[in-house]
Amino acid sequence: MTPLISIIIPTYNRGYLIGETLDSIIAQTYIYWECIVVDDGSTDNTFEVLNKYREKDSRIQYYSRPKNKPKGANACRNYGFEISKGDYVNWFDSDDIMLPKKLETQIKELHLSTFDFAICQTQVFDVEKKLNIGLRAEKLKSDNIFEDYITYKIFWLTGAPLWKKSFLKKHRVKFDEKLQQAQDYDFHMRILSISQNYFANETHLVMFNIHAENMSKTILDTPPKTFSNIQVKYNILNNYRELLNEDVRKNILNEVGQLYSFIVRKRYKKIAFKTSLLLLLLYKSNGELFQSNALKMLYRTLAPLFYTFLGKGFKLTKLANKIVS
Template identity: 30%
Template sequence: MQSKEPLVSIIIPCYNQAQFLEETLNSVLAQSYKNWECLIVNDGSTDNSLEICNIFKSKDHRFLLFDIENKGRSNARNIGLDQAKGDWIQFLDSDDVLHKDKILNSLALQKKKSGMIITDFLRFRKTINKPRRAFCDLSKVDFNYENILLQWELKFSIPIHCGLFKKSILNSIRFNTDLNANEDWCFWLEFYKNEFSTEYVNQKLVFYRMNPNGTVVNFDHMEENTKLAKLHIFNNLEDQYKSMFFNRVIKELSKTKHDFKFYKDNIFYRKVFYKIKRLLS
């Protein structure tokens, strides 16, 4: 391909995913679009992930390896962003898989004002040859800041590797390293504070692994970090959105008395209540 075609930086954070990593990296190697670099950030893995990374690095010069001390997925992604030289950013977790035409078909829809190109996805457990339906239908989603704020995980959520992000918009945006879950939600919100057009590719070009050892299945971990994420989001909202987001939280809490009691008795959430009261007074 000619050099005028945009460079795509594929960022893969990796922590102890050796059993899946080769399949993930092979899906990068198989991309029909060839002008890419792949930044693998080995986040202090204690299995043989580093060995696999080095094999792919020696196989193709487009694979770049960064071996760092374990500080979490968000920090690893941020290091990838700091080092990326591409015009577009493709995130990919080390247990997920890209369709071979993911990047090619995404860039085919880019326009002058495009800042985001989103493709649809499928889920799978052991093999992408036996996929399962996604947990939401992205073809019915209006991709904008307000919807991501108020409907995230209620009507839809977007796996991070569905997106192809314009690098210039990401210059001042990074993942929140204080969160261990729902950091993607915060990242999407920060991105959609900017003005750009979103293109949607109505093709299932991403495979999301239902990993029984993944973070998203540790429910206690997710619950606690979801509360922290909501606090972070609320504290960073413009006033016009605070009451709307507050109403969303109240509706969710009203479903379970236990959760409502936690929020009511928690000093941080009491501060949220007081802020809302002042806003509405």
């Protein structure tokens, strides 16, 4: 029996972009697929665009995110997974492009194999300049897969892997619906802590489009995005410290410290307080990395909060840059 692939796409106000993505899916040489588009509450013409594509190809389905699920792409991805019927799953983004042989190539690599998932390379394309920038990552495998993924020496984005649905269901791995950014990084990190049994195809089969909308999205855009990145880094150190060497752990702590410094200066009170507590927990569990005693680390972590909450003592914020010394 020919296996079915479920392509799951979250979307929000991408009516002007998603057509090209769907065209690339319709053009796949492997024809046994369903495409589940889950709308996160679009206010543009996404509904009209999707209706036309549903009329053109019955394999394309269109759903709205259920009201009992939180807003965000992660909830849409998880909902799409829940209602999918395929033996294999390919999450995809509503502004990226599948090359014609993407599904055909990966199903051959994965079906009837012992691999849990298959990954391909991604080509980065600047839409405005109409320029190929190069591969998203230099390579997809290494001798130290988990640590090298954490440190971005190997990397892949959401649309690159094709997953065995049975593997995902067995381990109950879903996207973290609390995160507003770094969700694919977090998802793949958790997968790699379970299994590194994957097939890596160094040929690019996905086009990642850079355009004005996604170029403007950085980890510092909003407090929730900044805290999402802090939370992911906290999870790495809290859950997987035994898989990482001391230099990597210290670098991650340094990154958290730099983000803490930023939110203190911006006076993001709620997440500054939450981050200070996470930092103290990390220092407690990673204290052997530092020469400073516990009292000094406590002072350096909590002192900047005076400026965050009171607007006084700006010099104290400089201590946030010295949290990791």
